[in-house]
Amino acid sequence: MDMLLFQLEKNGDKPLYDQLYSGLKDAIISKKITVGEKLPSKRKLADFLNISQTTIEIAYAQLLAEGYIMSKSRVGYFVEEIDDLPYIQQEVTAIPSEQPKKKSYVIDFNPGSIDIDAFPFQTWRKYARDLFDNTSKELLLTGAPQGELALRTEIAHYLYQSRGVVCNPEQIVIGSGTEQLLPMILRLFKEDACFALENPGYPTVHRMFSQYKRKVFPIPVDDEGIVIHELEKTSADVVYITPSHQFPTGAVLSATRRAQALNWAAGSPSRYIIEDDYDSEFRYTGKPIPALQALDRNDKVIYMSTFTKSLMPSLRVAYFVLPPKLLSTYNDVFNYYSSTVPRFDQHIVANFMRDGHFSKHLNRMRKIYRKKHDQLTSILENYFPQIQMAGEQAGMHVLLTVEHTLSEKQLQQLANDAGIGIYPLSDYRLDRQTNQQAQFLLGFGGIPVQQIESTIEKLMTCWHIKKQPTSNSQ
Numbered sequence: 395m396d397m398l399l400f401q402l403e404k405n406g407d408k409p410l411y412d413q414l415y416s417g418l419k420d421a422i423i424s425k426k427i428t429v430g431e432k433l434p435s436k437r438k439l440a441d442f443l444n445i446s447q448t449t450i451e452i453a454y455a456q457l458l459a460e461g462y463i464m465s466k467s468r469v470g471y472f473v474e475e476i477d478d479l480p481y482i483q484q485e486v487t488a489i490p491s492e493q494p495k496k497k498s499y500v501i502d503f504n505p506g507s508i509d510i511d512a513f514p515f516q517t518w519r520k521y522a523r524d525l526f527d528n529t530s531k532e533l534l535l536t537g538a539p540q541g542e543l544a545l546r547t548e549i550a551h552y553l554y555q556s557r558g559v560v561c562n563p564e565q566i567v568i569g570s571g572t573e574q575l576l577p578m579i580l581r582l583f584k585e586d587a588c589f590a591l592e593n594p595g596y597p598t599v600h601r602m603f604s605q606y607k608r609k610v611f612p613i614p615v616d617d618e619g620i621v622i623h624e625l626e627k628t629s630a631d632v633v634y635i636t637p638s639h640q641f642p643t644g645a646v647l648s649a650t651r652r653a654q655a656l657n658w659a660a661g662s663p664s665r666y667i668i669e670d671d672y673d674s675e676f677r678y679t680g681k682p683i684p685a686l687q688a689l690d691r692n693d694k695v696i697y698m699s700t701f702t703k704s705l706m707p708s709l710r711v712a713y714f715v716l717p718p719k720l721l722s723t724y725n726d727v728f729n730y731y732s733s734t735v736p737r738f739d740q741h742i743v744a745n746f747m748r749d750g751h752f753s754k755h756l757n758r759m760r761k762i763y764r765k766k767h768d769q770l771t772s773i774l775e776n777y778f779p780q781i782q783m784a785g786e787q788a789g790m791h792v793l794l795t796v797e798h799t800l801s802e803k804q805l806q807q808l809a810n811d812a813g814i815g816i817y818p819l820s821d822y823r824l825d826r827q828t829n830q831q832a833q834f835l836l837g838f839g840g841i842p843v844q845q846i847e848s849t850i851e852k853l854m855t856c857w858h859i860k861k862q863p864t865s866n867s868q
Contacts, residue, residue, distance in 0.1 A: 402443060410445055414453040422462050422473055433463065433471040500813035501849045505642065505791035507840025508703060512762055517751055521742045533737040541568025541713070541733045545744040549713055552747060557674060558688030559697055561715045567724070570710040570734040572670070572700060573598065578731075579668060579696060579714060580606050582723050583632060587664070590630035592620050594642055594822035596670075599634060612824040615640055617784065619647030622654035631664045637686050638674040642822045642835050644785010644793050652686055659694035666717075667695045673703045675756055676763050677788040693717035701743065703790065703839075704756060711735055711743060763790060766838045769846045776861045777854060790839035793819065795831055798857065802832040805857055812856040814849075 402413050421427045434442070436450040443450075454471055457463045464474045525533070540546065546563035553559035569575040576599065580589075589603055593612035603610050611628040614621050620635050635655070637647035647655070659665045669686045677683070687695040700712035716724055733740075746752050771786055774794070782795040798805060802818045809816040819833035841849055854860070 402445070404445075411449045411452040411456075414443075414445075414449065415456045418453065418457060419460075419462055422457075422476075427473050429473050429475045431473045432469075433473070435470060497810075497815065499810070499815035501852060502815035502840065503791075503817065503834075503836045503838070503849075503853075504815055504840065505817065505835045505837035506702075506707065507837055508706065508790070509759065509762055509766075509839055510706075511842070512759060513706065514751065514755055518742070518746065521745050522738075525738055525741055525745075530738070530741075533741065536732055537737045537740075539728070539731050539733060540564075540566065541735065542737060542740040542744060544748075545740045546713075548744045548747040552752070553685075553697075553699075553715070556682070557671065558684040559715060560688065561697075565716050565718065565721065566713055567716065568711065568713045568733055568735055568740065571702075571712050572698065573602065574734060575698065575712055575714050576602055576668075577606060578728065579698075580608060581727055582720055583664075583666075587631045588629050590625055590628055590633040591824060592635055592640060593824045594819060595634075595636075595824060596641055597822060597824075600824050610824070615643055615645060617643075617645050619645045619651050620655070622651055622658060625655075626658060631662075632666045632668060633658075634668040634670065635686075636670045636672060638671055638677075638683055639785070639787075639789040641670075641672065642791070642793065642819060644787070644789060644791070646683065646787055647686070652689060655686065656690055656692070656694065659690075660692045665694065666720075669695050669697050671697060671699045673789045674699070675704050676760060676790060678764055678767050679787045687715065693719050696720070704752075704759070705743070709739065709743070711739065762843075763839060766841065766843050766846060767792075769843055770836070770838045770850070773847050773850045777859055778862060780859050780862075781854075791835050791837040794834045794836050796834065796857070796859075798832055798859075800832070800857075802834075805832050806834070808856050809853060812852065814853055814856065816853070 402410055402417075404410065406413070418427070418433070427433075433439075433454070436447045436454065440447045440450050454463065458465055458471070461474055461476065463471045465471055543563055545568060546566040549566055549568075550561055550563050553561065567575065567578070569578065580603070588609045588611065590611040590613050591600060591603065592615050594615065595612075600610065611625075611630050613625050613628070613633070619637060619640050620633070625633055633655070635647070637652065637655075639646060655667060659667050667686065667690075671685055674682070674685070685697060687697040694717065696717065697715040698712070701709050702712070705711075743752075767786065770792065771783060774781055774783055774792075780797045782797075784793040784795065786792045796802075796805060800808070802820055806816055806818050817835040817837075819835065820827065822835075838846065
């Protein structure tokens with residue numbers, strides 16, 4: 395055969411053996427090398443191309459494994475006859491994605507953003523490095539179905555100390571995010587069970603209920619949280635709520651409403667509450683409020699939380715705590731389940747918590763977010779009464795109400811045109827009704843504290859809202 399059929403790029407990104415394999419395969423497919431033709435010996439081809447015989451051997455071995463060539467002992471390699479080739483590689487035509495590209499902004503008030511500059515990389519790296527060692531080789535195997543016992547134990551201790559949640563590790567199930575765990579919870583109830591959701595609320599949660607064809611009752615929210623009297627008017631069996639810091643309004647469920655919710659759940663054996671405690675670590679006024687589960691005396695609350703806000707969204711570690719009454723149902727339904735979170739990641743988090751670094755990190759982040767929160771609210775006060783705030787007691791976003799002649803959508807468009815990401819409350823309404831007032835979620839977690847003042851000024855400038863003059867007392 396002619397050994398000048400192709401060229402090798404010795405300084406290219408693709409390995410030489412892969413280039414040689416691809417060149418020979420393409421030549422065989424296109425019939426440039428005929429069936430039965432003998433390939434050059436490894437030594438001759440290596441000398442001709444000025445590469446190692448090992449490179450030739452690897453390329454020939456791959457062609458042999460895929461059936462493009464055959465080997466005759468002590469004779470050499472020959473092109474095999476192939477009747478039906480699986481495919482001939484052609485240039486792939488890009489298919490445009492139907493999913494819209496995520497918008498990028500110069501300033502982004504996304505309520506899901508966190509402060510990425512304060513993460514303890516050095517400490518985290520140490521725990522990761524210590525785990526990836528021969529002494530941890532058992533972590534290469536499948537672990538406990540509900541998640542690693544070490545992590546579930548640390549979570550149980552943390553929940554008791556910080557949220558008043560009483561549970562044991564056997565009640566905890568670890569999974570890769572709310573998007574995976576919530577559908578698991580739905581399967582613990584009969585197919586004709588009805589659910590209630592806060593309105594406004596998480597659009598993703600509503601979509602999950604819809605995808606699983608579950609009947610949903612939207613329940614209104616006011617400044618005391620979900621309106622339990624409206625819940626009582628429905629035939630719902632299970633209600634999903636965010637009592638510590640309602641998303642997206644920021645309302646904290648009042649003590650009266652908490653008692654009403656627990657009494658509602660206790661009113662029927664089929665009723666339960668799903669408590670999503672998504673950012674309870676960050677509270678800026680008063681004492682920490684115990685979780686609803688901590689007040690429950692009838693085992694009616696399924697507690698959910700995640701490390702998204704406290705550590706990082708990309709970690710994809712979340713968990714739920716099942717009441718003892720639902721454990722047997724869970725074990726029957728999910729007897730095949732295997733935790734979707736890598737065991738190494740689980741042990742990094744467990745060791746990080748065990749040695750007190752999680753508590754230290756949370757204390758540090760509370761100070762950082764409190765400083766941002768205080769800076770944000772102080773600046774926004776300069777724009778009262780045209781700008782009003784709500785939900786500022788906790789969490790990493792506040793709810794703005796804007797008194798303006800323009801509509802919510804028009805104000806959003808003005809902000810977007812100025813390179814500012816702002817998120818209307820109407821986007822979170824389950825009934826998709828437009829707000830009569832213009833209201834927006836203003837996330838501050840991902841904005842550096844020294845930039846908060848300038849970002850607010852830019853937002854107000856594009857909305858043509860001016861600071862109110864301060865009155866000087868005589």
